[in-house]
Each structure stands twice: as C-alpha cells, then as structure tokens.
Amino acid sequence: MGTEKALGTEEALGTEEAWRDWIGSSEEADDVIAPRLSAGLAAVLDLDAAAYAGQPAPLGIHWCLAPPIARQSGLGPDGHPARGGFLPPIPLQRRMWAGSSATFHDALLTGDRVKRRSTVADIVMKQGRSGRLCFVGVTHRYETERGLAVSERQDIVYRDGGAPAAATAETRPFAPGQDVLEAGPVALFRYSALTFNGHRIHYDLAYARDVEGYAGLVVHGPLQATLLLHRAARLHGRCPDRFSFRGMAPLIGGQAFVLGSTTTADGLALHVESDTGTRTMAAEAWWA
C-alpha cells in the first residue's frame, strides 16, 4: 500500500492484485440537512430557495451531505483529502467522478439527521482511449432516523497527469427552443462550497489548465447529475426510483450547455450537451 513511488508511472500503479487490501475500506460520517444547505442547493440550481424551507430537500442533496472533512495539512495536491486514508493511494494524478447509480428509497427532508456509510467495493484497471485508467468503485448508504434513504454505487476514475488540453472544438448553435444554461466560476465555487469539495479543478483555473491539462475549470459531475435528476423529476412528476449517470467528457466552466431527454420503455434517457455538440453526461432514470 506504499505511496513512495512517483505519481503517474505504470510501475507505481501495478496490478489490481496490488490494491486488493483496500477493498472493504470503509468510513462513516454524520450530518444534518440544515435549512441553509437546502436553500443553498436550490439557489445554485436557480430554484426558489423559499420553496425548500420546509420539506423535502432539493433532489441531489445527498451529494452535499456528510462530505469527507480533512484538516488543511491532510489535503493532497489536488485539494481532496490525501489519498491513503479511506481511498487507496492510487498514483495517477487526475481524479474524476466517472459515474454513479443511485436508488432512492425514501425522501430526504430538511431537518433530517443523516448518516453516510461508504465502502470501497472494487478497484479495476482499464486501458482507455485517453490512457491508463483506474476505477475505484465505492458504495454509499445514506440513512435517516426513518431508515435507508439513498443507496449509491459511485465510480471514481484516476488517470495519468494531464497533457495540455486540445484546442477547444468550434461551438455550434443549439436547436431553437432549448433552455441554454451555463455554470460559470461563481456557480462552481458555490457548489464546491455546498459540498465542501476542495478539488482544485473546479475553482483554481491555473491548476485546472496548467497542471491537469483541462481547457478551463471543470463542472462537477454531481452538479450536472443534479440538474438531470431535477429534469427527470419535473417531467415525470416525482423523483425517479433509480437514477444512473456517466461522465463522458469534461464540461468546462462557462461553456453553454443544454439538457435533453427521450422516453424509454421504463423511464427516461437524459443527457447534457455542450455548445460544441459534445455529450458530457449520459443518464437514465427509472420509475417502478
């Protein structure tokens, strides 16, 4: 489990076998859904915060709850808690939220006390078009005093250090009649603050561009997913029973984007599409 070897080398990464001892690593954290948190998430989503002053909390609130909290000296170079605590010290520099699959068992209400229990489920090495990838699968359970509210499987991906970003593709106009959105630096900062996420790719432009090689600040995966979750609930009249998403390409802060959806046999297929015509996130929502 040593971290001595240089970041980003094949030798340091080793094989899946070398990381087996981390499977089953777990942590717990408690939180309360404070009115301020519900109102803050609603505000970042450009919704009427007053509507959430009572219950239930805005959908996607679980991604803001019981975040890992490390003291300042316990942070890694990317602004996340240093690896090697709950999460394995994977020696690939760039961390991204690759995707999640969540089941909603019960509503989360403003005022609820919530316990999050998280466990490392698996560690899988893959070769992607962009290079070596290491996926760490983590399960989360969010419980209130009424019982299980949300269970989720999250995939975190680690990749080699960033090559400079390719020139941004040309923008093209969206089809007329679509609601064009944008998550600029203020929205990214406010969502980072709500989630106590210190990941520098979301607010430190020089780091995002020059160290990790992105074309700009990166829009959080869970923020895009929360927008899609709200769209799904709006179209169907209630929160989906299950919701999954996969990040396909980074959405850059300030880039215009639209949300889209089509009906499937048992729910909705949803996506985020940027102004270059790139699908940055694909999601599915199911109702029993």
Ligand SMILES: CC(C)(COP(=O)(O)OP(=O)(O)OC[C@H]1O[C@@H](n2cnc3c(N)ncnc32)[C@H](O)[C@@H]1OP(=O)(O)O)[C@@H](O)C(=O)NCCC(=O)NCCSC(=O)C[C@](C)(O)C(=O)O
């Ligand atoms: C994930 C990237 C690096 C793969 O990039 P790639 O092009 O190299 O991969 P690929 O060639 O398309 O696929 C290789 C293998 O990986 C799998 N794969 C491929 N994609 C996924 C995925 N999403 N989830 C699960 N599996 C995936 C894929 O199925 C395939 O498996 P196979 O060999 O068995 O067929 C690339 O698609 C990408 O950059 N996606 C965007 C990610 C993103 O923007 N996330 C949100 C922002 S980061 C964030 O929110 C952070 C936060 C909140 O601070 C925080 O740290 O928690």
